[in-house]
Amino acid sequence: MGKFNLKMFLLAVSVISSFSLVGVAISYHNVLLTIFFFLLGFGLMGFGLKLKGKKQTTISS
DSSP, rough: OOOOHHHHHHHHHHHHHHHHHHHHHHHHTTTHHHHHHHHHHHHHHHHHHHHHHHHHHHHOO
């Protein structure tokens, strides 16, 4: 088992939280918060994929 990566874990938890908050915003019929949390979730997910790709490129080089 590899080393536990706290930074990536917290990033994953924040992505899941933002998509969960999309559901909360939908339940309150708040369109602006729904769009905000949706974009935030995809932004954080993209940032995490960018970090992972950079890490794998560094390892393979």
